[in-house]
Amino acid sequence: MSFPTQDEGVTPFEEQAAKWCCLLAEDALDLSEQREFDAWICADPRHEEAFEKMVLVWQGADAIAEMPGFLSLRAQALTAMEEGQPDWHEPMPKRFVYMGAGFAAAVMLLAVLTGLVFIGNQSEIYTTGIGERRVVSLEDGSKLSLDAASSVEVTYSRERRALSIERGRAKFDVASDPLRPFIVTAGDKTVVAIGTAFSVELLPQQIRVFLYEGHVAVLDEAEATDLADASKLLADGSLSDRVFMPGQELILSTKARTATIAPGDVERSLSWEGGRLSFIDEPLSLAIERVNRTSDTPIVLGDAAAGRLIINGEFDAGDTAAFVSGVASLYPVRVSADEKKIVISSAKLKLPEK
Missing domain, CATH: 3.55.50.30 (Phage tail protein beta-alpha-beta fold)
Incomplete structure (x- = not known):
């Protein structure tokens, strides 16, 4: 595997993809930024291809760690980043300024060297019995709170963090890792989280999603089959009725394609945890x-x-x-x-x- 340097040059698409990788790794995108990112991905097939390459580089920590000269490469990347940044004594904005192709290559290399993305597949089932409640810290730093008589299967891979509610209710406090979406499935519905806190309850007639922080999109099984296609629909506003705001509850029927968004009482919705x-x-x-x-x-x-x-x-x-x-x-x-x-x-x- 080779890595771009300033001398070798980086294509404009790679520059843009590296910029998005940097922003996504720094923090979860807000709703407008997420739409901008989705629109950029959909604008040209080459954008998605370039971004996928950047993500593969981002996820190559195991391979690069075994290469000769690992420490010197890391030192070079750090030096390039320091030279590319503005005066460290000046207040830094929430989003750092993108400094061009050389800086992009350095950031990509440093991300690989420091292993920012969890690698491997893991699957585990967490359950509670009748009257039992449980809080679990997941591998990526996310927190899973289980209501009584509930069961959640957790599977982590390079590409995504996938959780499936088999029964009951669970609350998710999601650790930021936007390069791997946090996806919760309940029945035939899929909840895609964007750096957020929310709960999902599976009932015989309903699926209830309560949002506490951030943003989530709720997709049907067919829509969630291809998340790239779903991203296009979210970007053009076709699924705007599936994205809701903190303090709201989405109530979905398990028997029909009906959905209701209603204001919720946060304190009451969390009473089960107490x-x-x-x-x-x-x-x-x-x-x-x-x-x-x-x-x-x-x-x-x-x-x-x-x-x-x-x-x-x-x-x-x-x-x-x-x-x-x-x-x-x-x-x-x-x-x-x-x-x-x-x-x-x-x-x-x-x-x-x-």
Whole structure:
């Protein structure tokens, strides 16, 4: 593998690709920058080719580390970077100034030498039991918080960080590594994160995505098959309804192509991390799904009408008795229980006998 130097020259496309690599490695792009990057990629097939080459160089740490003269090359790259930067005594902007082809080559080389990108494939499944919560620090520095009775499979590769929610709910605090997208799949929906914090909940009838920080795009299975094509759609605004802002919740149906973006309550949405269950105008059927994650004795609906009752309130996770008592105090329902389950049914009026 060879690396460009100032004498050998760098094509304009390579210069632009190196610039984007530098910006992406420094910090996550904001929404306008992400759109600019996507538009640049889509503008010319040579852009994508040049960027892919830069990323391959970026990811070549293992190979370069074994080359003779490793330390001298690293020293040369550092010297080139220092000579290319403005006076270090001056305040530096958030985004450093791009200094041309020689500096681009030096930055690319230094990135390879210092191994900025995690290399290899790893797959692991993290689970919690009923009533259990868990926080996991992932290999790239991201944090995964699991709700009770939840399961997430994590697979890291050179190209992407892929996570799949098998059941339950998880919150993701994503470490910045824009050269490898952070992708979460739940059902047939894919959440692509842009340096952010968000949660995904998989329910029988819904997938709920709550955004706390940054930006995410939510794609259907077909759209997510080719992320390059998805990037084009995001760049031209075709998927603008899939990108939402912090403090909002996206509610997707698992049965139909319907989606609703609604304002959310951040504190209430995180109550499960503190061992509380909070409900705001939620149908009993949905509330029961969440309560059952925390209790060994499941609640079962006796009929569909009972499931449509609207629940408000906050309960201690695992205190099923308090939840059932609260429902019974608000609505005319019948409650029956045995050793295996608790059944809540709507109270039907008895017709007078003739």
